[in-house]
Amino acid sequence: MKLAKLWMAAYLTLVTIQAIAQTIEVDTQQVLREGCDKVVGINLNYIRDHDKNRARGARKIRVALQDMKPGCLRYPGGNKSNYHFWSKAPWRSPKPQAIWYGNMSKNLLNFDEYMKLVKATGAHAYIVIACPSVKWSEEEKEKHLNNATSWVAYAKRKRYKVKYWEIGNENWNDRKIPIDEVATRVIEFSKAMKKIDPTIKIGASGDTWDWWSKFIPQAAPHIDFVSMSTYNTWNWKSYDYYYTNKLDLVGGIGVVKRITAQLPQEHKNRIEIVVAEMNSQDFSANGWASTNTLGHALVTFHTFGELLLEKRVAMAMLWTTRYLKEEDGSKSLFWGLGTKNE
Incomplete structure (x- = not known):
């Protein structure tokens, strides 16, 4: 309090x-x-966050996160989640499988290790299930469904009480199938996962009015929250834009609220909003440099404040503990922790 x-x-x-x-x-x-x-949290990186990947003398990530006091921890991360299985057949214990993803570390943070961090910090667990928006064969669909349902079953058996399960990361990104097909897939996953544990909450992501207006009415009876990414400095070019313009830092929230307001009564106020990724990155050409500066920190802090005022927002998670190149640890705004977890 x-x-x-x-x-x-x-x-x-x-x-x-x-x-x-x-x-x-x-x-x-x-x-x-x-x-x-309990609203503000951070994304983890299962590829790089394991303590075995840190240099000698680095503090434990558990200690770093305890100092940070996150309210929620997203695992296994962002786009990498779409290419990650928590285990492999017979799906009895965590054995992280990277289906495909760039430059991999040998020391991957598995699900049990992640749950130890959740327990140590008192944070809410938040899991992303592999479900890229691409065409699948029946065999591929079955593999992804097995990954999802076995993961829920394992979490239930271990009494981890994981409530939030997101189906796919940024489903609109690199999409190769129509929006209605994405919705159908999310519904299928939701039914299968809730058959294992009816107490869990299922969500899926989107970005624009066009996406949400097609996706939400179809998926609403089968989801409990929607998720979005908020990178809200497009074409700013510099910090100057922040204090010289009238800003709406959380415009995507309003879009979802307007669309859910048109749903049947039993759904319009039930569906929560999760900001699964958030940072002040300018992705436009020659945009505001993505260095770890006070200017970026102020915009990020301001955005968190705006999100906290939105009662429908259940969680808002910073992107991220660490990103790509290790040498960027002290420079990039995408590194919430340094190379030694400082």
Whole structure:
């Protein structure tokens, strides 16, 4: 509760600051949202986060995350999730399988190790199931369904109480099948996974009005949340854009709320929103440099504050603990932790 108040007080202070001096009053008795400390979290990287991948003298990732105090931890990560199986037949224990993904580490963070981090931090678990938006043969579909259902069964058997399961990462990205086919696939996965454990929550991702307006009405009876990525500095080019323009840092939330408002009564207020990835990266050509600066930190902090004000947002997770090149650890805004977990 104290952390929640501090979050909101700090956020209100930030957004009230203007170019001229003024008195700022913060009413700490007015609670805008309870439980904020369980909303903000971070993405993990199962390929690189294992302690065996750190140099001698690095602190344990458990210690780093305990200092960070995340409310939720996304695993196994972003795009890599679509090419990751938690195990292999007979699916009895975690043995991470990278179906395909770039430059792989030998030391992969498995599901049990991830759950130890969840327990050590008190965070909510959040799992992404491999489900790329590509054409499958029947054999490929069966393999992916086996991965999903066996994972839910294992988590249930271990009494891990994992609630949030996202079907595929950024389903719109590199999509090779129509939106209605993506929805059909999500529905099929949801039915199969909830048959194993009816208490879990199922979600899937999208980005634009065109996507959501087609996907949500079809999938709504079978999902409990929708997820999105919020990289909200497109074409800013520099930090100057932040304080010289009127901004809507969380516009995607409004799109989902308008579409779900048109659903039948039993679904319109039931479906939660998860911001599965968030950072202040400018992906436009010659965009704002993605260096780890105070300017980027302020925009990211401001965005978290806006998301906390949205009661439908159940989780919002920073991208990410670490990204690609190890030498970028102290430079890139995509590295929440340094090379020694500092």
